[in-house]
Amino acid sequence: MLGLDERTETVYRMMLTHHRWGIKELAHQLGMTEDELRAALDRLTDLRLLIESAPRGEVAPVSPEVGLQSLLRRRQEELQHRQEEVERCRIAITSVLDEYADLYANSQRRHAEQLIGIDAIQARIGDLAAQATFECVTFNPGGAQSAASLAASKPLDESVIGRGVMMRTVYLDSVRNDSLTAEYADWLTGLGGEVRTVPALPVRMLLIDRRVALVPVDPANTRKGAVQLTGAGVVAGLVALFEVVWRDATPMGACTERNEKGLTGQELELLRLLAEGSTDAGAATRLGLSLRTVRRMMADLMERLDARGRFAAGLQAGKRGWL
Missing domain, CATH: 3.30.870.10 (Endonuclease Chain A)
Incomplete structure (x- = not known):
């Protein structure tokens, strides 16, 4: 989702703990060729997870708190x-x-x-x-x-x-x-x-x-x-x-995933439909679900939002950035 394949992530993790290692040390420890490592470093630079440090022109990893949050945004x-x-x-x-x-x-x-x-x-x-x-x-x-x-x-x-x-x-x-x-x-x-x-x-x-x-x-x-x-x-x-x-x-063969807020695609779409004024029945039709399932999903969302009514749920969803 963030553009990090397994190899690139492995290089990033290694650099965080051994940021003074050079190309040869990193390639040896990771079992990569130097060309493979350089390709991963280029990818990390494109993702802004590596920065060039002056004056020696070396690259250093950006902290995960800054770099990964930026990727997520x-x-x-x-x-x-x-x-x-x-x-x-x-x-x-x-x-x-x-x-x-x-x-x-x-x-x-x-x-x-x-x-x-x-x-x-x-x-x-x-x-x-x-x-x-x-x-x-x-x-x-x-x-x-x-x-x-x-x-x-x-x-x-x-x-x-x-x-x-x-x-x-x-x-x-x-x-x-x-x-x-x-x-x-x-x-x-x-x-x-x-x-x-x-x-x-x-x-x-x-x-x-x-x-x-x-x-x-x-x-x-x-x-x-x-x-x-x-x-x-x-x-x-x-x-x-x-x-x-x-x-x-x-x-169809892949699993649907939850977003960074822990919401499935159906839950997010349900919140959007209800925010637009759709009824439970209308939302059920749009989502291809039974009315009972939609009401159960809404009850679960209200519980997670700690809201007693739909209006309060809408306010809480907005405050939490769910919508």
């Missing part, structure tokens, strides 16, 4: 920046969908086509997947997938990946607790696809070859139908949104 700033990027993309997508919703009725826009009914949507997904030549990426909010839905997806997925098309899928973190979805993810990964998860997703979405997008008419109610978008600007925006989310998503 930079990492926090980067994560905050990425979260802001995702939020800006989410707002932009909502605006685009609202704009196109007003244009369908005129039937004057060739870049947008509305699909009504699940049969029409599924048929279009099949057609688009059959036309894919190099990439198929999806956002799948809503939590655990049904056995019927997963079984229906397999033949299409197998056909697409079998043609050499790259397939990347993002689910909610909540699917990690569902054995059927986890088994499907393992199966898809075995074929050559990639699966990652995040605490929350902005919208359900399918992107084919970075030229066609399929999104719901109403992100809050996918039963209202879907829209196929082919406008270059709109599709480019959706591709950018996907890449931002994908970059911060956790591979």
Whole structure:
């Protein structure tokens, strides 16, 4: 997370206790070649964990209290920046969908086509997947997938990946607790696809070859139908949104980690949703969790914050830098 690989960390630790040793002594004690050691020293310098001391031009390690805290602050700033990027993309997508919703009725826009009914949507997904030549990426909010839905997806997925098309899928973190979805993810990964998860997703979405997008008419109610978008600007925006989310998503086979405040991604997203005025039910929908689970998570957070009510919890979360 901080940019320190095992070798670089080992060199840093050794220099803290033997800062007067030279290149040869360090390389010998660490079992490295001098080139490997110099590469690690360059990395430590880039991370500002080594400084050059005048006038002899030697390098010395920065104390962990200063150096590592500085690294952590930079990492926090980067994560905050990425979260802001995702939020800006989410707002932009909502605006685009609202704009196109007003244009369908005129039937004057060739870049947008509305699909009504699940049969029409599924048929279009099949057609688009059959036309894919190099990439198929999806956002799948809503939590655990049904056995019927997963079984229906397999033949299409197998056909697409079998043609050499790259397939990347993002689910909610909540699917990690569902054995059927986890088994499907393992199966898809075995074929050559990639699966990652995040605490929350902005919208359900399918992107084919970075030229066609399929999104719901109403992100809050996918039963209202879907829209196929082919406008270059709109599709480019959706591709950018996907890449931002994908970059911060956790591979399905890896464990989700707690941040420096001890919060999981789901807990942090729950606090954000509630701070925005979302109800427990609304937060449960966004996170793909049951209402009971969300309430249990909130009770646990309030206990950790030593807060008796949600307002007090919000104040404490702000004071502690959780939000």
